[in-house]
Amino acid sequence: MGFDSSLSMCLTIYLHLHVELEGLLVEFKLLHAHMWFAEELSLHFVYRFKVAQAVPMNDMISFEDLSKKINVDQLTVIRLLRNAMTFHMFHEPKKGFVAHTQDSRLLVEDETLYDFVGCALEDLRPGANNQLEAIEKWPGSQEPNHTGYNIAFNTELPLYRYLSQYPERIRRVSALMAQVMKSGFRDAKRIAELYPWESLGQGTIIDMGGGSGHNSVALARAHSKLKFIVQDLPSVTAQGEANLPAELQGQVSFMAHDFFKDNPVKDATAFFMMNTLHTWSDKYVVQIFKQLVPSLKPGARILVCDRVVPEQGTVSDVEYKEIRSVDIYMMHSVNGRERSAEDIFGLFKETDARFKHFKSYNNSSSLYTICEAVWEP
The missing domain is CATH 1.10.10.10 (Winged helix-like DNA-binding domain superfamily/Winged helix DNA-binding domain)
Known part of the structure; x- marks a missing residue:
């Protein structure tokens, strides 16, 4: 083993x-x-x-x-x-x-594996133990601070804002993410093969909530004609900019931005969101989409890349059980959720009828699916 x-x-x-x-x-x-x-x-x-x-x-x-x-x-x-x-x-x-x-x-x-275990059992597990109390206290709430996690740690702060106060917990969460990204199913290189990126020509892609830019770096290396702007919190984008490979300077850039505000980039070919929307309830996903509308040009594409919930029986029992378990984790930690492609397209329709031409892309090499909507005013 x-x-x-x-x-x-x-x-x-x-x-x-x-x-x-x-x-x-x-x-x-x-x-x-x-x-x-x-x-x-x-x-x-x-x-x-x-x-x-x-x-x-x-x-x-x-x-x-x-x-x-x-x-x-x-x-x-x-x-x-x-x-x-x-x-x-x-x-x-x-x-x-x-x-x-x-x-x-x-x-x-492997110190990150050790911290991964600590994060799972000491930082995340208590939320699950208290989720039923949260359901009773805040029935039907979509707020990120109405979770089992908030009850477990007696805080009104959402998960990541609470964790940011404790360096040890931040280190453990970082280790958890590092371990997750080591999995072949989550390899950014496979995302480069998941969608017909070449159809975007010499366009500009906005990587919203793109962290330190690992996805944009992989996509830039695979598709040299495209340009990428990674948007995230200031501290995160600063780290990504400092670590950007020299050969990608000019093709990948970084911009501090809050995606609950109007996007400052008005001529982008596509807006890409990977592992971002599942940390938010439906109410807030619609808000994120609405903030994009003033920045969209005709034909702009919104690309949501997530582990979508498949129909039971279309994947192995192990894979289906895993994604259902992750859905419960999102519930008790941040009030987010895992969604099917139909769920994602439904949120586009709820946001604005001018989102059209819905299509999903996936293949056997990745557990991820890219859900596409096109802006047609």
């Missing part, structure tokens, strides 16, 4: 992506549900007490010595680690001793 299996294991624990064999009885699934919490608790213990860092990388350590090293009583260490061993986190090479597996070693060798 390598990196992919370890990352998959962590996602499984947080998102509950348990792959049941086809034909298992419903009763068994329900009885098995209590084990999810045992897995989470064991992994959380490994993270909180830095157990992986306390186990020798190329040797074994007794439960007795390990308990002294991390200052936790021996019986608790034995019980939690033997449960962790059931999902390949450490192993017991001889009775009473602990050693690393390939998966547990990664928590030492």
Whole structure:
């Protein structure tokens, strides 16, 4: 088992992506549900007490010595680690001793993976535990600060504004995003093959909420005739500008912009949004689209790139379960949602009848879909 299996294991624990064999009885699934919490608790213990860092990388350590090293009583260490061993986190090479597996070693060798686990269990999981209280307190709300996360951390601030106050949490969220972007399914290079970018000629693409520009950089390298302007928060665009490869100077540029305000670029060929709209409820997506209208020229294209919700049965059960689980995460953290292509096109229609010619683009090499609307005043 390598990196992919370890990352998959962590996602499984947080998102509950348990792959049941086809034909298992419903009763068994329900009885098995209590084990999810045992897995989470064991992994959380490994993270909180830095157990992986306390186990020798190329040797074994007794439960007795390990308990002294991390200052936790021996019986608790034995019980939690033997449960962790059931999902390949450490192993017991001889009775009473602990050693690393390939998966547990990664928590030492890859700091971002370690922080990823911490983010999932300490920063994100509490929101899920309190989401039902949020539903009762704010029924039907689409506000980003009416979530289980707000109840869990007793704050009126939306998730990312709250996290920004704590450097350790910001580091963990950054690590989570770094791990997500390592997945081949989320490789920016594949987005360059997902849409007929050459049909845009020598146009200018506005990468809205484009972060440090990783998508625009990949697209610029694949399509040299296009120009890209990456828009995001000032601190983010400054970082992207500082790290822009020299050969792309002039083809990719950066602009600080709040997409809830009129866009200052009036002659763009297309406006591209990847992994942006799913962090917002429908109410706010319509606002984002409305702020674009004054900047659109006839024929301008809006390209929404997201993991769209497929019809059940059109993809594997594992993939369908994952995207449904992510949808719940968006609910309890920011009041956003995952959408089908029809949902996205419906929001365009709700915004303005002049959005037309809806079309979606996808292929087997990517889990993403690009939903296109054309502005025809």
